[in-house]
Amino acid sequence: MTETAATQPVGGDQPAGYDPAAVERRWQARWEAEATNVTDLSDGPRPFYALMMFPYPSAEGLHVGNLFAFTGNDIYGRFQRLKGHTVFEPLGYDAFGIHSENFAIKVGVHPGELIPRNIDNFRRQLKRAGLMVDWSHELSTTDPSYYKWTQWVFLQLYEQGLAYKKRAAVNWCPFDKTVLANEQVEHGLCERCGTPVEQRFLEQWFFRITDYAGRLLANLDRLDWSESTLVAQRNWIGKSEGAELAFPVQDVMSFAGSATVNEGTSGEVVATPLEIRVFTTRPDTVFGATYLVLAPEHPLVDQLASDEQRTEVRAYVELAAKQDLITRKTSKEKTGAFTGAYATNPATGQPIPIWIADYVLMEYGTGAIMAVPGHDERDFEFATQYDLPIVRVVAAEGESSDTPLNQAFTETTACTLVNSGRFDGLRVEEARSAIVTELAAQHAGRPVVNYRLHDWCISRQRYWGPPIPIVYCDTCGTVPVPENQLPVLLPQIEDFRPDDSGVSPLARHEEWYHTSCPKCGAQARRETDVSDTFLDSAWYFLRYPSSDRDDVPFDQALTKKWLPVHSYIGGNEHAVLHLLYSRFITMVLKDAGHIDFEEPFTRFRAHGLIVREGAKMSKSKGNVVNPDQYIELWGADAFRTYLMFLGPFEEGGDFRDKGISGVKRFLDRMWKSVHDARRDGAADAEVLRKLHQTIKKVGNDVARLSYNTAIAAMMEYMNTLRAGERTPHVDEVRPLVQLASPFAPHIAEELWSVLGETRSIFDSGWPSYDEALVAEDLVTMAVQVNGKTRGTITVSKTASQDEAVAAAMAEANVAKFITGPVKRVIFVPGRLLNLVV
RNA sequence: GCCGGGAUGGCGAAACUGGCAGACGCGCGAGACUUAAAAUCUUGUGUCCGAAAGGACAUCCGGGUUCGAGCCCCGGUCCCGGCACCA
Numbered sequence: 001m002t003e004t005a006a007t008q009p010v011g012g013d014q015p016a017g018y019d020p021a022a023v024e025r026r027w028q029a030r031w032e033a034e035a036t037n038v039t040d041l042s043d044g045p046r047p048f049y050a051l052m053m054f055p056y057p058s059a060e061g062l063h064v065g066n067l068f069a070f071t072g073n074d075i076y077g078r079f080q081r082l083k084g085h086t087v088f089e090p091l092g093y094d095a096f097g098i099h100s101e102n103f104a105i106k107v108g109v110h111p112g113e114l115i116p117r118n119i120d121n122f123r124r125q126l127k128r129a130g131l132m133v134d135w136s137h138e139l140s141t142t143d144p145s146y147y148k149w150t151q152w153v154f155l156q157l158y159e160q161g162l163a164y165k166k167r168a169a170v171n172w173c174p175f176d177k178t179v180l181a182n183e184q185v186e187h188g189l190c191e192r193c194g195t196p197v198e199q200r201f202l203e204q205w206f207f208r209i210t211d212y213a214g215r216l217l218a219n220l221d222r223l224d225w226s227e228s229t230l231v232a233q234r235n236w237i238g239k240s241e242g243a244e245l246a247f248p249v250q251d252v253m254s255f256a257g258s259a260t261v262n263e264g265t266s267g268e269v270v271a272t273p274l275e276i277r278v279f280t281t282r283p284d285t286v287f288g289a290t291y292l293v294l295a296p297e298h299p300l301v302d303q304l305a306s307d308e309q310r311t312e313v314r315a316y317v318e319l320a321a322k323q324d325l326i327t328r329k330t331s332k333e334k335t336g337a338f339t340g341a342y343a344t345n346p347a348t349g350q351p352i353p354i355w356i357a358d359y360v361l362m363e364y365g366t367g368a369i370m371a372v373p374g375h376d377e378r379d380f381e382f383a384t385q386y387d388l389p390i391v392r393v394v395a396a397e398g399e400s401s402d403t404p405l406n407q408a409f410t411e412t413t414a415c416t417l418v419n420s421g422r423f424d425g426l427r428v429e430e431a432r433s434a435i436v437t438e439l440a441a442q443h444a445g446r447p448v449v450n451y452r453l454h455d456w457c458i459s460r461q462r463y464w465g466p467p468i469p470i471v472y473c474d475t476c477g478t479v480p481v482p483e484n485q486l487p488v489l490l491p492q493i494e495d496f497r498p499d500d501s502g503v504s505p506l507a508r509h510e511e512w513y514h515t516s517c518p519k520c521g522a523q524a525r526r527e528t529d530v531s532d533t534f535l536d537s538a539w540y541f542l543r544y545p546s547s548d549r550d551d552v553p554f555d556q557a558l559t560k561k562w563l564p565v566h567s568y569i570g571g572n573e574h575a576v577l578h579l580l581y582s583r584f585i586t587m588v589l590k591d592a593g594h595i596d597f598e599e600p601f602t603r604f605r606a607h608g609l610i611v612r613e614g615a616k617m618s619k620s621k622g623n624v625v626n627p628d629q630y631i632e633l634w635g636a637d638a639f640r641t642y643l644m645f646l647g648p649f650e651e652g653g654d655f656r657d658k659g660i661s662g663v664k665r666f667l668d669r670m671w672k673s674v675h676d677a678r679r680d681g682a683a684d685a686e687v688l689r690k691l692h693q694t695i696k697k698v699g700n701d702v703a704r705l706s707y708n709t710a711i712a713a714m715m716e717y718m719n720t721l722r723a724g725e726r727t728p729h730v731d732e733v734r735p736l737v738q739l740a741s742p743f744a745p746h747i748a749e750e751l752w753s754v755l756g757e758t759r760s761i762f763d764s765g766w767p768s769y770d771e772a773l774v775a776e777d778l779v780t781m782a783v784q785v786n787g788k789t790r791g792t793i794t795v796s797k798t799a800s801q802d803e804a805v806a807a808a809m810a811e812a813n814v815a816k817f818i819t820g821p822v823k824r825v826i827f828v829p830g831r832l833l834n835l836v837v
Numbered sequence: 838g839c840c841g842g843g844a845u846g847g848c849g850a851a852a853c854u855g856g857c858a859g860a861c862g863c864g865c866g867a868g869a870c871u872u873a874a875a876a877u878c879u880u881g882u883g884u885c886c887g888a889a890a891g892g893a894c895a896u897c898c899g900g901g902u903u904c905g906a907g908c909c910c911c912g913g914u915c916c917c918g919g920c921a922c923c924a
Contacts, residue, residue, distance in 0.1 A: 227841085228841060231840070235839090235840060235841090236920080238923070240923075240924085242924080278924080279923095279924065280924060282924080293924090359922045359924095360923095360924075361922075361923065361924090364924075365923075368924095369924045370924085371924085376924070377838090377922090378922055378924075379924085381922095450924090451923095452920095452923050572919085573918095573919095575919080576919085576920095609917095609918090645849090646849065646850085647849070651843090653849065653850080654848090654849055655849095656848080656849065656863075658848095658863055658864075659848095660863095661862090662863060663862080666862090668877095701853095704853085706853085708850075708851085708862095709850095709851065709852095709860085709861080711861075711862090712850090712851075712860065712861035714861095715861055715862070719861090725878070725879085780857085781857085782856075782857035783857090784856085784857085784904085786904075786905090787903095787904055787905045788905090813890090825904090826856085826905075828856055831856055832856045832857070832905090834856080834904055834905065835904090836904050836905095
């Protein structure tokens with residue numbers, strides 16, 4: 001390209017060719033120099049926070065999937081800006097966590113050195129993509145000025161009694177000597193080294209997210225989120241309504257206070273009958289409960305075991321403890337042991353044996369179940385295995401109390417109770433409440449709602465994360481680090497590898513580990529666990545607007561103005577954890593009075609996945625797309641536009657190398673059209689009509705993230721614009737440049753200046769359309785005979801049914817098929833006419 | 838097993854509320870320009886029959902509702918994703 005080419009007046013005779021690299025370099029420099037993308041957060045009557053989930057800065061650099069998502073968000077942000085909003089589009093890095101740490105261990109470089117390097121590379125790549133990012137608010141979760149406030153968030157939960165410590169099972173890899181997340185265990189083996197994973201019990205920090213289960217679930221109904229994400233959250237929270245029932249244990253007494261699960265009261269020295277509480281969603285089947293099963297970890301197991309059964313029971317408990325958490329939950333084989341004790345079924349009054357088995361999980365319900373083998377598949381399997389009685393208590397129509405059961409009968413609709421004493425004949429739905437009411441009157445039961453959601457374990461026995469801001473003092477106990485002593489800095493240590501001890505590598509660093517008690521000043525020890533990466537990302541959206549503030553986690557006025565986030569975009573792999581934790585933390589901060597809203601993301605859309613030639617991209621398959629290469633070859637504008645064109649944004653699509661050429665051709669034609677455009681004479685009326693139709697369609701499509709069809713509409717307009725090698729008029733091309741600008745921002749800016757404009761196109765406003773012009777005066781309608789299309793007619797858009805029928809009859813091919821009298825006419829104005837003969 | 842999403846030309850895909858199936862793009866065929874090629878432009882392109890006009894058949898399979906079904910209902914096959922002994 002020559003120097004003068006870009007500034008060649010419209011109508012100049014020899015427009016220069018389109019050189020994406022030069023154009024993109026020029027405009028990126030100019031945006032930076034003129035701070036085009038820096039948002040004045042204190043200004044702007046119509047703020048719009050367009051957020052994309054921040055990336056984990058991997059060593060491999062930006063993935064094409066990342067870029068797909070970022071571009072999708074950027075287009076939406078740019079569109080909102082053109083629509084007159086003040087748009088804030090920040091970006092940051094989720095750089096703490098096991099991923100970074102494992103990679104650092106692998107290559108033998110300290111993560112503190114590796115991460116800044118990766119971030120530099122990410123920033124370079126993201127900038128090249130031409131995102132409208134306000135880089136002055138960039139953040140990284142690994143920065144002490146950020147994690148200081150992550151620790152502050154922890155303290156907020158601690159102060160509200162929502163953070164607590166308890167012993168819990170973790171997956172432990174004896175070879176890598178590390179705690180593993182559930183996702184890192186495959187078929188009971190460590191995903192990295194293949195060593196069988198063991199279960200270990202460690203003291204860990206938890207957040208009481210279960211206290212918020214009801215609210216987290218109820219609010220979902222009023223969120224404008226992708227349906228699939230809402231469903232995933234509902235399933236994860238897993239509400240189930242049922243009852244807690246009490247089964248008294250025979251001949252075993254206990255001291256009050258230790259007798260029941262979930263009820264730690266005073267230690268009165270009064271012997272009370274021991275009872276087992278169970279949770280069930282089928283209280284209607286209580287007459288069929290022929291035995292009880294406790295989880296092997298249930299606190300009453302040892303007390304219940306009879307002398308002759310004790311050895312067997314202990315062996316089983318030990319075996320269960322050895323098994324890793326994943327295998328236990330996936331192997332369907334039923335095993336268990338009889339405790340030797342019996343309980344009384346409160347409905348039948350009959351004694352039933354108490355068993356332990358690992359198919360019952362301690363962390364759900366009460367850790368104990370009443371087994372109804374007749375009507376539960378798992379119980380049936382277990383009962384068959386151990387020869388326990390199976391009783392039918394529910395019967396379908398045509399069945400009776402003694403219709404044999406050769407498998408569990410789990411149907412409930414149109415079923416009635418049998419073998420259930422005075423409840424016989426009741427429909428299942430009626431029996432549920434009737435039985436609970438009856439048992440409640442005897443203090444043997446109550447209705448209960450249970451959630452599958454567990455409390456959030458945030459402890460990580462690792463190095464690369466924010467230290468949990470807690471100190472242990474021999475006299476003062478557990479002491480939170482005062483806010484003015486934050487951050488608790490993560491020390492720079494060389495041996496950050498985890499070891500066999502089961503505690504964080506930080507514990508090996510005496511000078512860090514030993515500290516003084518913030519309360520009494522005596523010698524004390526630091527908590528050595530760091531917090532979960534998901535805590536870092538559960539509040540980052542609150543930090544962006546205030547990222548330059550050191551004195552507060554988030555400024556009150558800015559937060560009020562900019563939050564909740566107007567549009568959030570991200571991958572559905574975070575449908576549950578990240579999005580749920582963010583909602584939880586937001587609710588907690590609201591309850592603590594720090595913010596005045598409790599849902600962080602007003603609108604959320606999950607983007608799709610990019611595959612290549614039908615297969616998921618992976619390094620091992622060697623089909624990973626490196627964005628740099630494509631941007632080099634085609635330009636960021638073409639690459640962005642192609643990514644948005646290859647499939648629906650919310651579904652993703654197939655990346656095919658050749659596909660990009662069509663999009664590049666489109667940009668080339670737009671370039672040429674603007675340079676060639678004539679100013680003399682008038683614009684063509686029909687072209688203008690098409691233009692207005694296009695403005696309408698592109699606006700509607702972009703608003704619902706239907707980017708692929710928006711691009712198709714622009715291409716279609718381009719075909720009209722250039723049909724028959726006509727020379728387009730300036731008025732015909734100017735709005736097109738605006739429509740294309742969110743997709744291809746650099747070329748749009750360039751062409752905008754070619755059109756004589758001096759300000760950024762992104763301050764030019766979104767073109768409007770004239771509804772009267774959009775509607776065609778003449779419409780082409782399909783004419784069907786008996787539902788088969790036989791021709792078309794062109795009539796006025798206001799044509800009546802009679803006029804349409806007359807026009808249709810005049811068509812030879814239609815008349816040909818009218819073999820008898822027309823019995824019925826279906827007339828859809830402007831669309832179709834169907835004659836039934 | 839349960840819960841989502843999906844299956845449309847050679848390929849990526851459109852069709853928003855039941856109304857001309859295949860927009861737009863890739864690829865491919867033909868032509869123009871060129872010494873030639875690339876690029877560009879024009880044009881054709883679901884399948885079958887037909888010179889054409891036109892016709893028949895076509896949205897995973899089998900039924901149904903309707904004047905009319907890719908879309909709604911019933912039954913089934915396959916693919917992708919999530920959860921998974923949750924009582």
